[in-house]
Amino acid sequence: MEKVFSSRIWLMRRDIDTDIIIPTQYLGLPMEEMKKYVFEPLYPDLAAKLQPGDIIVAGPNFGCGSSREMAPEVMKTAGIRCVIAPSFARIFFRNAINNGMLLLENDELYKHVKDGDTVTVDLENLCVVHQGQQYPIPQIPENLLEIIENGGLVKTCELENQRLREGTLKPRAGLPPEPVYTGEHTLAEKILMHNTHSASLRPGDIVMARPDRLFVLDIYTAPTYNKLKGMGYTKLARPEDDGVIDDHQIPCVLFDDPESFRSGCKLADEYHFGTHLIGEGVGHQLIPEQGIAKPGGVIFVTDSHTTTYGAVGCFSTGVGYTEMAAALGRGEMWVRVPSAIKIQIDGVLPEGVMSKDVILRILGDLTANGGTYRSLEFCGTAVDAMSVDSRICISNMAVECGAKVGLFAPDAKTCAYSGVDPASVAWMTVGPDECYERVLRYKAEDFVPNLSVPQYVDNVHPVSEYEGTEVNQLFLGSCTNGRLEDVAVAAKILEGHHVPTHVKFIVTCATKKIYKEAIAAGYAQTLAQAGAMVTMPYCSLCQGRGGGVVSEDEVILSTNNRNFLGRMGPASSKIYLGSPATIAVSALTGRITDPREYLAQLKG
């Protein structure tokens, strides 16, 4: 690898998310075709101007959002050599390294350069030079450098498999005997200690985790299959524990979907995955609901919202497809023990305030990169009072501040939900304050209905500030808010009413189980009679590939988890994120409305 190189730079803003790098509707294209659309929502003309070797300099939190590994892969294909930014979202960071693309961290450079300037990257002297000024960059850890120098993780695994066959590399040793665990720890540390049989772990330690379950979601089955082949794996380490879930593209909504569906079947059949769920609902709800995720477990899935199962005390996080292929083949994956932020909420939430409002407020306070590679650990009496479903909403969105995981200690409700013996998880408790990098304390009574306002998830404001804003479409559903309690609150509000006809209204329960419960309770029928299109349980509009795409300047009020630029339509469309109660009360008039007054009337 060249140690010193110079190139033109493209200067970009903070929080460049992977939907901006490559929008969802292009993910099925071959790389050479896909590269024509790189950065399209924000810089429609950039793809045509990129030259091989170009460098991107950007603000903090580059690569946040979706786990799609096509983002670094397409950037590399488009000729981009490296990205220099103060910080990178963690999944993107790993994906870039795994594809052999260099990411360099510097806090200052982006403040001092202009688009079109030239910089020199000097890996020997660990600095970037711009107009004679040196900006330091940290040393790249040895294990990562090896991957980059091999040109990526595929080659690294291929070499490893070759050495294993030749006998020049010994298979990794199994787990050591279970030790006596010592010291006070965060919940994340405790789970990783139990997983790896480490007596004690601290933030920054690198461990080889042994995932209990590994799942591939449909839109990533074809690349996962190709990476497994490229690495030379003929079988998986523990196929009975692994799964494929078709949830984004059943029903097929894009022309590439039928072929992608066939790829999923091929992957599941040829590698003998123990589980293949087709059209059963959104994976992130199925995995906790079916007890695949359990308290104390470690799970990796090819999707950023894998943080969801933290709600049942599972260390779960999203990975790219190359990382997934390596983990499927090796049966293990390296993890850096995260620092942690304790979030304690005591008291009673006011009427009309849902757990969605709580996590939006926290995301606004932490900001989009305030939790990068942290474990968020939730506790307090307000949290104790929440249903498991409400907690799932919170863990689901933990990734929106960059968190690795969003954990809740299991209680009686969790054990009943996940079907585990409370005694077996008694060790799973949130640690004392001194284990945490930060402790945030909230009074539940202070929470209000909140909105995430276009076009950043962390742009959070009380609903009251946006009251009266006219909307064109409403969406109730997704792995964030597609559970029975979400549908129930909406049905109670909308019973006997009709949404204004100019407003489109889409409802999607998260899984078949929930949908059937919603039908049994009459909620689905009530919502349909109020004007809703009640769809099959699947990722629906949340993914933005279909299921309710909008046109120029249209406004969506939605219960899902992301309002990134262009996620559900053109760059001029606007997405507001809110709670099911806010969506339902706003549905009465077609204008954004604080639900509290209406709910108080309904009760009175």
Added chain:
Amino acid sequence: MKTATLLGATSGAKFTLEPDWFVLTDGTAHTVPALLGGKKPKDPGKVKVFIDHETPCGSEKVAAHQKALVSFAREQGCELSNGYGIAYQLMLDKAIRPGQLVVHCGDFGSIYAAAGALALKLSPEEMAQAMVNGEISLTVPEAVCLELLGELRSPACGKDAALSALKLLGSQAAGRLLLVCGGGLNSLTGSERLAFFQLLSACGCAAVLTAPEAKADALQLDLSAVVPMVSPAEDFSAAVPAAELPEKAVSAVFIGGCSQGRIEDIRAAAALCKGKRVQRKVRVTVAFASTEVYVQAANEGLIDTLLDAGAVVMNQGCSACYAHSQGLVDLKDTVLSAGSRPCPDCLGSGKNVETWLCSAATAMSSALTGHICPAE
């Protein structure tokens, strides 16, 4: 009674008629608001706007078409149905009366003949002009008569009768006024009648009407001889009894649409798959003709049955029959549809996808086995 005028007329006679309804949908009439060129409909109360083809919407382009129609309806005070089901079904449920004249831009206006109404297909340009003037001119085409005899026998249904009729008609009704009559017509149930009339437009006729008595040279279809049929979507002359088709594997199945999306059709499909699973690699989409059908299906437990069988149960609307936004297929697929397509540019990547049409029952029994077969 506009239909009576027409029935009594000789071919070549010219009339100026005032339509009772002007129907606009996002599938075929999204350009109409712009074509009005700033003029207003003469009677906005007669204009009905339906967002039904892509619900929910699948692309920015179609979202813009829908937005244009929604804005038009709001500005002009026209009644708007925004994702509540298929225009044909909702018009039949809520607006159409016997003897009325409907103008629209769609492909299956023959369905209105089931309710004794007449539908005429206009181009978007003609539609815009007709809305402004409040009237259309019509030259009566030559008539051809189809006489229905006997009664349907289970498991044959209205859709099978439609496919049989299209095979019989061939190109004889192209450009003509198709008159349907005979004692067999009265033997059809409400939903059988709708399914029968819905597809008749596909014979290429100018319009379809029911007539009180048969002409001397009427073509005759004996309903009692009808069996479950399948037909290549683009060639009804090649329709064959489903039981006689050599084994044909299918990969995508659709049940719904204005052809087979009513509660009787959903019941038939659910009865067949109760306690069973459709083939794992066959993508089965079910969708409802209207909100009313959806609610009824939910209340009767039919949605649960279909979900348990592994079907993808979508919302009310044109769904995978139109297939621009849900239930897409590609060139590797073999499609069996209880809908009425494809036309070019429908059903995903389009014309070259092998597509067969059949009833809801045949579609479901084929989904269970993985190859085309009639219900037992």
